[in-house]
Amino acid sequence: MHRQTELALLGFLKKNPRHGYDLYQELSEPEGLWQVWRMKQSQLYALLNRLEEQGYLAFSREAEGSRPPRKMYRMTPSGREAYASWVRAPVERGRQFRLDLLIKLFFAHREGGAVVTELLDAQQAACLDWQRELEEKGVSREDAEPYRRVVHQYRAGQVQAMLDWLDSSRNELTRPIVNG
Amino acid sequence: MHRQTELALLGFLKKNPRHGYDLYQELSEPEGLWQVWRMKQSQLYALLNRLEEQGYLAFSREAEGSRPPRKMYRMTPSGREAYASWVRAPVERGRQFRLDLLIKLFFAHREGGAVVTELLDAQQAACLDWQRELEEKGVSREDAEPYRRVVHQYRAGQVQAMLDWLDSSRNELTRPIVNG
DNA sequence: AGAATCATGTAAGGGGTTACATGATTCG
DNA sequence: CGAATCATGTAACCCCTTACATGATTCT
Numbered sequence: 001m002h003r004q005t006e007l008a009l010l011g012f013l014k015k016n017p018r019h020g021y022d023l024y025q026e027l028s029e030p031e032g033l034w035q036v037w038r039m040k041q042s043q044l045y046a047l048l049n050r051l052e053e054q055g056y057l058a059f060s061r062e063a064e065g066s067r068p069p070r071k072m073y074r075m076t077p078s079g080r081e082a083y084a085s086w087v088r089a090p091v092e093r094g095r096q097f098r099l100d101l102l103i104k105l106f107f108a109h110r111e112g113g114a115v116v117t118e119l120l121d122a123q124q125a126a127c128l129d130w131q132r133e134l135e136e137k138g139v140s141r142e143d144a145e146p147y148r149r150v151v152h153q154y155r156a157g158q159v160q161a162m163l164d165w166l167d168s169s170r171n172e173l174t175r176p177i178v179n180g
Numbered sequence: 181m182h183r184q185t186e187l188a189l190l191g192f193l194k195k196n197p198r199h200g201y202d203l204y205q206e207l208s209e210p211e212g213l214w215q216v217w218r219m220k221q222s223q224l225y226a227l228l229n230r231l232e233e234q235g236y237l238a239f240s241r242e243a244e245g246s247r248p249p250r251k252m253y254r255m256t257p258s259g260r261e262a263y264a265s266w267v268r269a270p271v272e273r274g275r276q277f278r279l280d281l282l283i284k285l286f287f288a289h290r291e292g293g294a295v296v297t298e299l300l301d302a303q304q305a306a307c308l309d310w311q312r313e314l315e316e317k318g319v320s321r322e323d324a325e326p327y328r329r330v331v332h333q334y335r336a337g338q339v340q341a342m343l344d345w346l347d348s349s350r351n352e353l354t355r356p357i358v359n360g
Numbered sequence: 361a362g363a364a365t366c367a368t369g370t371a372a373g374g375g376g377t378t379a380c381a382t383g384a385t386t387c388g
Numbered sequence: 389c390g391a392a393t394c395a396t397g398t399a400a401c402c403c404c405t406t407a408c409a410t411g412a413t414t415c416t
Contacts (some may be wrong), residue, residue, distance in 0.1 A: 003403075021367050028303045035331050043404070045369065066412045068368040088338060098275060109327055147289055150349045151215050151282060158278075161341035183375070201395050220377070225397060246384045248396040 005100055006047045010056060010075055010083040012108035019070040020048055037101040050074060060119035092133050094158050109173050116173050124166050131159045190236060190263040191287035192253055200228055202298040210307055226286040228253060236262050248351040270303035274338050289353050297355050304346050313337045
């Protein structure tokens with residue numbers, strides 16, 4: 001249970017089976033996920049292999065003329081389950097914001113409905129917990145060590161920026177769908 | 181020229197030669213660098229090996245009774261140079277703040293004098309450049325794609341949080357030294 | 361004719377993590 | 389006597405990146 005960013009790829013396969021090359025085309029669109037998650041083609045193929053080994057994907061080979069036969073990937077039931085809980089689960093560490101949370105948000109948003117809200121709410125709760133922990137550790141200005149104060153202020157600033165951004169994202173991503 | 185966090189270790193060797201075990205003791209002090217940079221002992225030994233291969237460190241073995249002989253590391257002139265420019269150089273990407281910049285700050289601060297100020301100034305300039313770039317890319321609210329807006333706002337929020345924190349750190353780390 | 365597209369991969373290497381190895385000495 | 393300290397490392401594994409391989413087809 002270590003690496004799980006790759007579960008995101010399942011989000012591309014919810015509706016139709018697709019093959020790797022096709023997935024890479026969509027992944028590379030500069031208006032989409034590419035803004036936050038970039039990889040080489042070979043890396044995508046490696047991730048698909050892993051997802052298949054883990055039982056989240058299954059494929060059938062479809063020969064077409066002379067080219068290497070396409071591997072048409074489809075989600076397994078266990079894949080659907082893993083994806084559904086992945087996309088709703090908040091990230092725990094601050095460093096996972098930049099990549100994992102933005103990826104989750106991409107798929108949560110395109111799925112529409114309550115998913116975005118669930119994710120943003122859960123993430124906000126997680127951030128508030130984190131903020132409380134930081135305050136309890138309480139390296140306030142009484143602390144004699146300047147470096148400790150600076151480190152603490154860095155973290156506090158990060159959490160606060162995340163909370164602010166979560167608020168603004170709720171406005172951006174949930175209202176327009178209702179009013180459209 | 182890829183990995184350079186390890187140059188930080190040179191900062192421990194400015195005054196006296198030290199051996200690996202000793203360095204690990206200081207690195208592990210919970211009030212110091214340990215707050216932001218943690219590693220296993222074996223990792224430290226690996227980094228020291230690398231620094232030696234790169235010519236930044238030299239060592240002499242000092243046998244003492246039965247134990248494995250200490251490798252007393254000292255900086256080479258090239259090491260001194262590399263360290264001096266490392267500690268003053270700002271980080272370019274946002275993700276290097278959490279680790280690299282906080283480490284730089286740790287050493288810049290303990291060295292006292294103008295080094296902290298130089299680092300903070302250079303980093304502020306780099307952040308302002310980055311902020312300007314983001315504004316030029318200008319994904320403002322006219323942009324029709326909600327996801328692009330959200331990604332942009334995330335980045336803008338990050339830069340702003342960093343700029344605010346750099347300001348507060350200047351107060352924390354430069355004034356107290358003058359008034360002491 | 362040469363480049364880009366289609367569609368899959370393998371190989372090599374860099375970097376980190378975890379676990380394990382060694383063997384005397386000092387502490388409780 | 390057993391645990392922690394002192395002081396060095398090696399080995400295995402995981403993940404990602406870069407580069408290269410293949411071979412037909414379609415675009416310019």
